Every structure is written in C-alpha cells, then in structure tokens.
Amino acid sequence: MxxxxxxxxxxxxxxxxxxxxxxxxxxxxxxxxxxxxxxxxxxxxxxxxxxxxxxxxxxxxxxxxxxxxxxxxxxxxxxxxxxxxxxxxxxxxxxxxxxxxxxxxxxxxxxxxxxxxxxxxxxxxxxxxxxxxxxxxxxxxxxxxxxxxxxxxxxxxxxxxxxNEAKLMRMAYHDELTGLPNRALLRDRLLQALALAGRYSSQVWVLFISLNRFKTVNDSFGHKGSDSVLMIIAHRLRDAIRESDTLARWGDDEFVVVMPEKPAGKLAIAALQRMIAVVNRAIVFGGQEFFLNCSMGVTRYPQDGEHVDMLLDRADIAAHHAKRKGDNDFQFHTVDMSKLALKRLRIEADLRLAIEREEFVLHYQPQVNLGSGFINGMEALIRWQHPKQGLLYPADFIDIAEETGLIIPIGAWVLRAACTQNKQWQEEGLPSIKVAVNLSLRQFTQQNLAQSFAKVLDDIGLSPKELELELTESLIMSDVDQAIAVLRDIKALGVAISVDDFGTGYSSLSYLKLLPIDMLKIDRTFVSDIGAGDGDDAAIVTSIITLAHALKLRVIAEGVETLQQLNYLRRNGCDEMQGFFFSEPLSAEAFAQILRSGKRLPLCRTLRNSIL
Incomplete structure (x- = not known):
C-alpha cells in the first residue's frame, strides 16, 4: 500500500x-x-x-x-x-x-x-x-x-x-458450492476440538455421512440438478446441528460433522437420528419429488483414536460398514472394522495384480430344462485362483471390485472368456447351449453397452442367441426408464435377458411388463424352503411362475438341492432349474465331460433319488 x-x-x-x-x-x-x-x-x-x-x-x-x-x-x-x-x-x-x-x-x-x-x-x-x-x-x-x-x-x-484476503481465505477453506468448511478447515476445527476435549476430559464425535445412490440424481437431473440437491442437503444438515458443531463437505456426496461434547450433558444418539431424518425428507426438484438416504459412520475421541487422521479414517470405515449393512443406518467404529478394512485394502491391491496376471478362472453350473431333463444352458461363475490363498469365490472379492470400479475390467474379461469357451466347445462338436453372464451395476451404466457386446460376439464368432445376460431386479429398478432403453438395445442384438434374484426386490407389475426380458430367475431363498416351514415361500414360487407365464416369460429356479424341490417346481410348471441336485459349478474340463456324457435329470418325479 x-x-x-x-x-x-x-x-x-x-x-x-x-x-x-x-x-x-x-x-x-x-x-x-x-x-x-x-x-x-x-x-x-x-x-x-x-x-x-x-x-x-x-x-x-x-x-x-x-x-x-x-x-x-x-x-x-x-x-x-x-x-x-x-x-x-x-x-x-x-x-x-x-x-x-x-x-x-x-x-x-x-x-x-x-x-x-x-x-x-x-x-x-x-x-x-x-x-x-x-x-x-x-x-x-x-x-x-x-x-x-x-x-x-x-x-x-x-x-x-x-x-480480498477474506475471499481468498474463504476459497482456501470453504467449499465453493455449499459454502461449508472444506477439508482443510475441518481438520483445523477438529484439531481445536480435540485439544479442548483433552484439556477437559470430554468427548468429541466425528460423523462421516455418505449419501446413497446419489449418482442417480446426477443421471436424472444433470450436474446443475445434483448441485442444487447437494445445497439442499447441506442446508438441512447445517440446521440439524448445534452452533458448537462443525459441518464440512468432504467429497462429492460426503459430509463430515464434528460434535464436541458440551459441559452440560453427554452426546446422544438422537443427534445422529436427527441428521439421518433430515436427509430422508422428500426433495422436490424439476417438478419431481424424490427421496435420498445416507449411511453414517461414527468415531469417538478418545476411545476410537486420539489424532485427527485416525478419527476421520475410522469414521469413513464405519460409514462403509453402515452402507454394506443397509441404507439409512449408522455404525459406530469397532476394532474389527479396522481389521476388516485392512483386509479389504490387501484384497484390492491383490485384485489389481490379478487382472494383470489373469489369475481368474470360470466355473460353469448347468441349467437344465425340466421338460426334457437335458442341459440347455450354463451360468458362468468367476473364481479367483489366488497365488497364496487358493481358490476364492465371488463373496470374497466381488463387493470390493464393485466399490473400486475394478468390476469393469473383470466383467469384460468374464464376458469374453465365457463366450470364447462356448464357441470352442461348439467347434469341438459339443451341443450348442447358451451361456449366462452376470452384469453388475457399474457395468450396466457404461456408455455404449450394447455395442461393446456386439463387438465381443463378432470378434469371437458366437451367435447372440447363445448368450444370456443376467441382471438383478434391484439393479434394473434403480432407474427403470434408463434400464428399459439399455435393455432394448441389447435385446435388438438377439441376446437373451434374465432377471436374477427375482422376488427379493421391489418390481411393480406395470414396469415388469415393459421390460424387454426373456426369463425370471427365482431366488434360492424361496426355493430352499419348499417343503419346510409354513409353506409361504412355496406359494411365492408358484406365484412367480404364474406371473412370468402370464407375461410370456420363462422361469428358472436356482438353488435346487432336493428331489422334493425339483418335483414341486415341475408340478407347478417351472421351465428350468440349476442347483446342486443336478450339479455344482464345474471347471471347464468337468463341464465339457458332462456335456459329452449326455447327463440328464430323472424324468420320474418320485421313485428315483439319483440323477441318471
């Protein structure tokens, strides 16, 4: 100056x-x-x-x-x-x-x-x-x-x-969109809160809040719409906390709250429930009303850590556990969560190497026509031949692959490998059957999905009618209009489409009849209770079969393990089955062997207890 x-x-x-x-x-x-x-x-x-x-x-x-x-x-x-x-x-x-x-x-x-x-x-x-x-x-x-x-x-x-200095400071320490403190200011506020809590032997809670399925908002309303929704949520959360608390924006759809304990009383779970409730309230945008929910992880000073980074990291871990447990819930951090998080980090690192080293293999489970008893298809199931842990099943790594986005290259490998194997068996003179491949949500939301399938089929020389894609009911219903458009493009190729785990989601009949699908797959939880309990699950199975046939769809039941279950499905008109009663998932060599042998289901419903 x-x-x-x-x-x-x-x-x-x-x-x-x-x-x-x-x-x-x-x-x-x-x-x-x-x-x-x-x-x-x-x-x-x-x-x-x-x-x-x-x-x-x-x-x-x-x-x-x-x-x-x-x-x-x-x-x-x-x-x-x-x-x-x-x-x-x-x-x-x-x-x-x-x-x-x-x-x-x-x-x-x-x-x-x-x-x-x-x-x-x-x-x-x-x-x-x-x-x-x-x-x-x-x-x-x-x-x-x-x-x-x-x-x-x-x-x-x-x-x-x-x-000008204030503007620069605001830019440096506040989120541009919401005006909330950013990560830098949050860390400073948390550091101050911990210093005071240490001096007066009080607590500080750190809340990590992650909005669930926020991507659907962006897909539906674009960036302008999603920004408006984030501002609404930020305003609601700010009104739901005390003046002594700090609310910060941590990431795209993530917020952090620092709650120092007041001298007058202890921190209460009611505060967490209040924040979840404000996120749950209806949001009106573009003339439409919709709802969001969230997953929340909570850490406490000094029980869960004495340092800023430790408390933030563990709150994030707890939020991930809350999300896996179910939407709209909160979880306090535990020691077991940190151990599991470290394990998941190791699995993620190993997964990246596994993709480079091609450590995955496919097993195939037969799908059998209940009328003829012969195999008419197979489901391709991924396995990971881990160099140290041996053969790992999808439950050990698929969720992590989905969270990290590694499911995209893994899914592409599964599709190409399954189609290649099917074509190879045909060239060896084995019966022509369809191969079913599962699609994840991340795969399904990729651009130009149908074109990528067409290219794989063209590269391998496999007929589209010999490929079936399986999608879960909840995946389709997360954005029905978008799903219908994508499925129509896939259907136009001649590829069959199956809805997996049917009965566990929330399909409505009005949407179901609009979906360009070929088959409903009855979830194993309903099949396993046939002949046991009060018979409600058996009645659900019958209802699904009747509904599918009314919509001119075929039905396949998974998880069939007993003759009683098989006979019930046959009596009620189920078209296909897969399960241990006929065969567990098999390596490619073992599956080729049963194709050569002509193995089939017994046609007698009651007298024979073994498979021919």
Missing amino acids: GASISRPNLRAIQGVQNEVLSEKKAFSLPGIIISPEKLTFALTLRHSAIEASAHPMIVTSAVAPGFNIEYVNPAFERITGYSNAEVIGRNCKFLQGTDQNQPELEEIRAALREQREGNSVLRNYRKDGSMFWNHLYVAPVSNNQGIVTHFVASHYDITVAKN
Missing part, C-alpha cells in the same frame, strides 16, 4: 514539532543553523503535507486517560464522515463504535501508556455505521525537553485488501 506520509515522515514531523516548541528561536544541529524564518517555513510545509495527505491523520493530546483529539486532517473528515468540529476534544474510541472488544486495541493502548510507537489493524466505523478496516500507526511527539506532549496517528484504509 502506498501512503503520502509513511512512518519515516512521521519522525520528520516530530522533528518539526520540536522546532516549534523552541519558540521559533534559531538553534543549531551539527553543521546546520536553523533560523526563525526556516522554522516558519517548516511549520507551513508540515501543515500543507498533512492537509494534502490522502490518508486520515490525527493529532491527540498525550494526557491520559482521554488522549483527546486536537486535530484531524481533511482526509479524516472525508473517509469517516465526521467533521473536524464533531471530533475535536473526543477520545478516538468512538471510531470503534460498540466493537470495543477487539484484542488488537491492546497494542495501541500499550503504546499510549508506554509512550512509544505502535500499530494495529482495527475495525473502525464511519459516521453512517459502515465498517472499514484501518491499519493504524501511532507515534509520540516530544518537546525539546524530551517530554511527550502529543501523539500523531495515521490511518490507512485497507478494506479492499482485507476483503
């Missing part, structure tokens, strides 16, 4: 003042003789300089406690709005208005008491009440006996610089 009178200028003015106090008598300095005429000129020059200054200047008495104003320049009048007549004889504290508790004032008060130079940045207020930032310099003025008689104060309006 430039200034017409700097601190060195102030010292020059002090020297002139000393000359004035010598009663205009000539006096000498080493090598200099100053006449009364020169003193008069010096006084005139001093006055003109102060009057012309662009910055406010004040001369006050050095008499405590008032230090009353004796002179202000025109710049002071212009910038503050106070006239010379309104301020002469007053103490300067009126410039702070009611804002008297500024710690920076103590430096100015100390400088006046100690009769020395001092400076501070203060909030001052104009006559109209508007605030401006003032960098104030004060310096004592002494007479020729060395007694301080006055103080000279220069004001520098640094409001523009302070506003």
Whole structure:
C-alpha cells in the first residue's frame, strides 16, 4: 500500500514539532543553523503535507486517560464522515463504535501508556455505521525537553485488501458450492476440538455421512440438478446441528460433522437420528419429488483414536460398514472394522495384480430344462485362483471390485472368456447351449453397452442367441426408464435377458411388463424352503411362475438341492432349474465331460433319488 506520509515522515514531523516548541528561536544541529524564518517555513510545509495527505491523520493530546483529539486532517473528515468540529476534544474510541472488544486495541493502548510507537489493524466505523478496516500507526511527539506532549496517528484504509484476503481465505477453506468448511478447515476445527476435549476430559464425535445412490440424481437431473440437491442437503444438515458443531463437505456426496461434547450433558444418539431424518425428507426438484438416504459412520475421541487422521479414517470405515449393512443406518467404529478394512485394502491391491496376471478362472453350473431333463444352458461363475490363498469365490472379492470400479475390467474379461469357451466347445462338436453372464451395476451404466457386446460376439464368432445376460431386479429398478432403453438395445442384438434374484426386490407389475426380458430367475431363498416351514415361500414360487407365464416369460429356479424341490417346481410348471441336485459349478474340463456324457435329470418325479 502506498501512503503520502509513511512512518519515516512521521519522525520528520516530530522533528518539526520540536522546532516549534523552541519558540521559533534559531538553534543549531551539527553543521546546520536553523533560523526563525526556516522554522516558519517548516511549520507551513508540515501543515500543507498533512492537509494534502490522502490518508486520515490525527493529532491527540498525550494526557491520559482521554488522549483527546486536537486535530484531524481533511482526509479524516472525508473517509469517516465526521467533521473536524464533531471530533475535536473526543477520545478516538468512538471510531470503534460498540466493537470495543477487539484484542488488537491492546497494542495501541500499550503504546499510549508506554509512550512509544505502535500499530494495529482495527475495525473502525464511519459516521453512517459502515465498517472499514484501518491499519493504524501511532507515534509520540516530544518537546525539546524530551517530554511527550502529543501523539500523531495515521490511518490507512485497507478494506479492499482485507476483503480480498477474506475471499481468498474463504476459497482456501470453504467449499465453493455449499459454502461449508472444506477439508482443510475441518481438520483445523477438529484439531481445536480435540485439544479442548483433552484439556477437559470430554468427548468429541466425528460423523462421516455418505449419501446413497446419489449418482442417480446426477443421471436424472444433470450436474446443475445434483448441485442444487447437494445445497439442499447441506442446508438441512447445517440446521440439524448445534452452533458448537462443525459441518464440512468432504467429497462429492460426503459430509463430515464434528460434535464436541458440551459441559452440560453427554452426546446422544438422537443427534445422529436427527441428521439421518433430515436427509430422508422428500426433495422436490424439476417438478419431481424424490427421496435420498445416507449411511453414517461414527468415531469417538478418545476411545476410537486420539489424532485427527485416525478419527476421520475410522469414521469413513464405519460409514462403509453402515452402507454394506443397509441404507439409512449408522455404525459406530469397532476394532474389527479396522481389521476388516485392512483386509479389504490387501484384497484390492491383490485384485489389481490379478487382472494383470489373469489369475481368474470360470466355473460353469448347468441349467437344465425340466421338460426334457437335458442341459440347455450354463451360468458362468468367476473364481479367483489366488497365488497364496487358493481358490476364492465371488463373496470374497466381488463387493470390493464393485466399490473400486475394478468390476469393469473383470466383467469384460468374464464376458469374453465365457463366450470364447462356448464357441470352442461348439467347434469341438459339443451341443450348442447358451451361456449366462452376470452384469453388475457399474457395468450396466457404461456408455455404449450394447455395442461393446456386439463387438465381443463378432470378434469371437458366437451367435447372440447363445448368450444370456443376467441382471438383478434391484439393479434394473434403480432407474427403470434408463434400464428399459439399455435393455432394448441389447435385446435388438438377439441376446437373451434374465432377471436374477427375482422376488427379493421391489418390481411393480406395470414396469415388469415393459421390460424387454426373456426369463425370471427365482431366488434360492424361496426355493430352499419348499417343503419346510409354513409353506409361504412355496406359494411365492408358484406365484412367480404364474406371473412370468402370464407375461410370456420363462422361469428358472436356482438353488435346487432336493428331489422334493425339483418335483414341486415341475408340478407347478417351472421351465428350468440349476442347483446342486443336478450339479455344482464345474471347471471347464468337468463341464465339457458332462456335456459329452449326455447327463440328464430323472424324468420320474418320485421313485428315483439319483440323477441318471
């Protein structure tokens, strides 16, 4: 900042003042003789300089406690709005208005008491009440006996610089979209909360909040819509916390809350439930009403960690456990969670290597026509031949692959490997059958999905009718309109489509009849209870078969393990089955062998207990 009178200028003015106090008598300095005429000129020059200054200047008495104003320049009048007549004889504290508790004032008060130079940045207020930032310099003025008689104060309006600084600070420490504290400010607030909690032996809770299925909002309304929804959620969460709490935006659809314990009482689970409830409330956007929910992980200081990073990381881990347990829930961190998280990190690292080293293999489970008893298809099931842990099943790694996005290259490998194997068996003269391949949500939401399937089939030379894609009911229903469009493109290729785990989701009949699908697959949980319990699951199986046939769809039951289950399915018109009763999933070599043998189901429903 430039200034017409700097601190060195102030010292020059002090020297002139000393000359004035010598009663205009000539006096000498080493090598200099100053006449009364020169003193008069010096006084005139001093006055003109102060009057012309662009910055406010004040001369006050050095008499405590008032230090009353004796002179202000025109710049002071212009910038503050106070006239010379309104301020002469007053103490300067009126410039702070009611804002008297500024710690920076103590430096100015100390400088006046100690009769020395001092400076501070203060909030001052104009006559109209508007605030401006003032960098104030004060310096004592002494007479020729060395007694301080006055103080000279220069004001520098640094409001523009302070506003720019505030904007930069806000950009550095606040989220641009929501205005909430960002990660940097959150860490600072949490550090302060931990210091206070350690001093007073109290608790701090750290909440990690992750919105569930937020991607569907972005897919439905675009970035503008998803930004609006995030702002709504941020506003709701901010209203749901206390003034002493800190809400920060952590990531795209993630928030963190720091809750210090108040002296008056303990932190309560009701606070967590309140935050979940505000996320659950209906959101209206673009004329549509929809609902979101969240998963929340909670850590507590000092039980779950004594450091910022430890508490944040463990809260994140707990949130992931809450999400796996089920939407709209919270989980407190436990030691077992951290152990499991480390295990999952190791699996993720190993998975990346497994893709590079092609450590995956496919097993195939026969799908059998209940009318003829012969195999008419197979489901391709991935296995991981881990170099240290041996053969791993999907339950050991598929969820991690889905979370990390590794399911995309793994799924592409499964599709190509299964189609290649099917084509190879045909070329060896084995019966032509379809191969069913499972699709995950991440795979299903890829761009140009149908075109990628067409390319694989064309590269391998496999007929589309010999490929079936299995999608879960919940995957399809997460965005029905989008699913219908994608499935129609796939169906146009001639590829069959099956809905897996049917009966466990939330399909409505109005949507089901619009889906371009070929088969419903009855979930094993219903099949396993046939012949046991109160018979409700058996009735559900019958209902699914009837519904499917009414919609001109075929039905396959999975998890068939007993003759009783098989006979029930046959009696009620189920079209196909797969399960241990006929065969477990087999290696490619073993599956080829049963194809060559012509193995089939027994056609007799009650007399024979083994498979021919």
